[in-house]
Amino acid sequence: MIPFLNRSITRWAGLLFCSILLIVSFGLNLKLGTTQITWEAVWDAVFHYDSTVIEQMIVRTTRLPRAVIALLVGAALAVAGALMQGLTRNPLASPSIFGINAGAVFFIVLALHFLQINSMSALIWIAFLGAAVAAMTVFSLGSLGRDGMTPVKIVLAGAAATALFSSFTQGMLVLNESGLQDVLFWMAGSIAGRELQHLQIVLPYLLVAFFVAQFLARPLTILNSGDDIAKGLGQKTVLIKGVTAAVIVALAGSAVSVAGSIGFVGLVMPHIARFLSGVDYRWVIPYSAFLGAILLLLADIAVRYIVMPGEVPIGIMTALIGAPFFVYIARKGLRSREEGP
């Protein structure tokens, strides 16, 4: 398939366009909502903050944190999805389909309610652990059998793992009713009412992961042409796969620990990124990051308008956008070899 932007210069231009779009969505995210805020106030709140002006205070205390979180979480999920699709050569791979989100949520709820761990810095490691356990389970289950890993098996294993984890989570929540409402909202994926402190703890992991992801781009592109070819070209495939898996876990785990289980961003965005920029992961990864961030910023605006003045968890929005896309991919047909009998 010839990508939409097939020359280096147009790809740079596309990336520039994406970043403009990102800035605009970021601004809109700060401006729109139950309280409309003027552009001047938004500008002042960001650059000349004056805490006596109510409008500026709203922007600074409630909207700015969630916009920043939306940006980073969206980028993290989309990059995680891109890496997973690259690593598994599977168009349906993404954190939510693999059950990684559900696994991380399960471990977090377990830690919160039964081990009484409340420090965010400990929870983030627990989220990583949950993400890793889920990813490994689904990955190994999906790779069973003679024909190796097929999209169908992965999806089924992921669905089973998700059902298992989420039903355990529900059981625990029922046992421990207090705060069910909060956790419920968070489980559906929500970035409302998050504070920047949450982000500060995961930020180092996220930044390192983004950085490493960009380094993995080249080897991943080679790996995509098959293990044998990659080995033949002198690549340490096991090392590359291991590092990629670690990066995926770090990205998805951080995203879940901040924002709960937001599905389908990691599924859809890499596809659009590939459509725009081709198969070279050096481009796919940054495009995914930008597109994921834009999607989540815009979805976060939409959730404020559906039930004014209430809010809908953002995970619902992304599922409503992403699930039809999933159906589309499933219908369009995976390559016949992948589909199996």
Next chain:
Amino acid sequence: MNERVYRSKREKVSFLINLSELMVIAVLIFLLLVSFIISLSAGGKWLSLAELSSVAAGLANAEMNLVVFELRLPRIIVAMLAGASLSVAGSILQGIIRNPLASPDIIGISGGGSLAAIAYITLLSGKASIHFLPIAAFCGAGLISLLIYMLAWKKGISPVRLILIGIGISAITGALTMLMITLSPNASASQAYIWMTGSIYGSSWVNVLSLLPWSLVFIPLAFMYSRHLRLQELGDDVAAALGSSVQQQRAVLLVISVALAGSSVAVAGAVGFVGLIGPHLARKLTGASNGSLMVSSALTGSLIVLLADTLARTVFLPKDIPVGVFTAAVGAPFFIYLLFRNRNN
């Protein structure tokens, strides 16, 4: 031979009676009876057999009568009916789709039922009778199955595509259901959420009565149509060559399955994996001859949900865990096992 054939006049109904399978069914009924009695006596207040029999004879005090007749009995009956319905629905689906992994919740039918039921509860709360809830759930389940079927249709239905699209559609209906819950004004979100997991907590005779007609009509219907299911399993060409009107029978079977799944979802919520495990267990026990498969699926389904619910309400006393948690705890690993066993095809 220990087999007899029963044929009604003009052969509208006919089935094979295999004595050894009959034995298995008798054992299942016996087990169900035992679980029924255990479930009646288990709970916050344990009742001995003597106490139970005094209740049955109408000699017990009001408190015990309340516990048995108003709290436990309706709940047990709902568990059994819902389990039987889901399991029969699952065994029909596995036959039609010819895939051992099919079940109402994985295909997305339960999701459609949940969505319609939640919409009915939140949008029409107070305006319409709760008795029509199963009908709403049935319509939802039916529409969603139609949608999934249409989306999966591409010069015929490939089972794999059907399952993938079912999973996708489940995600959509799940999101919409969550949306309804968070939108609901009276903020009964946690209740609705528990219900989505599948819970029969607080079932009353009203629930029993709204579920019973559906089970009474459609489970026997499933039994009568099971011989067509057997043909469907052979593949469309063979079935057509043997004189079965394939598409028509498939539609009827699908409607039966949707009706059973929808009505049980309406009353018991989306209890997961019963429609998957029940039929498999039944097939192991009685073999795939479909008449007895339907009966034994109904029995295994009842047993599973009844036992799961008894555990769910006694293990963590005084808390009451949604039964769906237990069925998923058993069912998801079983699903994984099935994946493992079918890994090469």
